[in-house]
Amino acid sequence: MRSVKEISDLTGISVRTLHYYDEIGLLKPTEKSGAGYRLYDDKALETLQQILFFREFDIPLKEIKAVMDNPVLKRNQILQMQRNMLIAKKERMERLISSIDDILKGENKMDFAVFSKTEMEEMFQTMFEHMPANMRNLAVKEFGSIEEWKKHYMEALSSEEMQKGYAKVVEWYGGKENFLSAANNPVSKEVAESYNKRVEVVLQKLSAKKECDTASFEVKEVVGEYGFVMKQLSQIKSEKGLMLAQAQYYRNEKIKPIIDEKYGEGASEFFVKAIEAFYENK
Incomplete structure (x- = not known):
């Protein structure tokens, strides 16, 4: 056992803070003690x-207390969450350093691209293969052919606005490789339906x-449980951005x-406030 003074000396946290x-x-x-x-x-x-x-x-x-007290989150899940947060912070710092290096070299090109052409083509193919047949047929009918649909998809995904949006999504997954792995290996229809039923129970x-x-x-x-289910369904590293x-x-x-x-008058606003209260830094 250690006294509060010993804990303070060991961690650098003041005795007053530990008391608080x-x-x-x-x-x-x-x-x-006695x-x-x-x-x-x-x-x-x-x-x-x-x-x-x-x-x-x-x-x-x-918010830290809410996470620490959440029975849904086990010790290793909390540690993994913190590890992912630190890795994301490290990657952001590395990108900033790289940008500064480019500016110092006079090579600041403001390149917002996240995915290469090959990666976007793979994403389209996966989406096409896993899309319900009725939705796929409607899309083909709208664009005239699969080739025209793919062309439109590639052009839209290549835009600066879309690439910026995907940059945020990639961050949720803890990196581009993790995102592409999840995108190219989606959960089965049966698993997705099972998770959706869990989400419905949580929302109720x-x-x-x-x-x-x-x-x-x-x-x-309950919000913590909601976030956990969404994290598992989406196969992301951290669910905060998604939530x-x-x-x-x-x-x-x-x-x-x-x-x-569906859930009663005022439910939508309550869901918003509950989620933001749990996840947003204030």
Whole structure:
């Protein structure tokens, strides 16, 4: 067992901060001595390390607590999440350094391309092969032929706007290779249907919490489960970007009435607030 002073000396975290973490329930001491002093074991020290990883990204303490307390997320899942966040941060830093090097060399070309022509062709082929037959036939009818459809797809995907959009999606997957692997190896129809049923159950649970504060544990627990299911379905490294995009989907004026009709008046706005409260840095 280590005293709060020893933990402070070991980690560089002030005694006052450790006391505050105890007060808000983020890091409770393992036990207290007969004299009432806080004592911490190795497991508590590991928990503190996980908290400090999240703080490295300026994530609010209440959101860290929601993640740490979420029974859906196990120890290794939290560590993997933090590892992916650190890798993404490292890759962003490397891209920035590379851009600065290019500018110093006078080679700043502002190239927004994410995928090569070959990669885009493979993406089209995978989409074509896995698309339901009725949708595929409608697309072919609209464009006149598969070749014209492919040409349109390639031109649209090659645009700067689309490449920028895909750059964000690639980041969710933890890199282009991971994205292409998921895109070229989609889950089966049966698996997708199974996940969609799980999503429906989660949304029903979330809609039942409409009268609760979005900052409450019971709401965050359901949102955490929602994010976990979406992460598994989409085969992404971190679901934060996807979930925030999903919140924007619920905010869409054409979608709101559909969601409200299915899950009850005000459900769409509640879903937005609940997801943003869980994932957005404030």
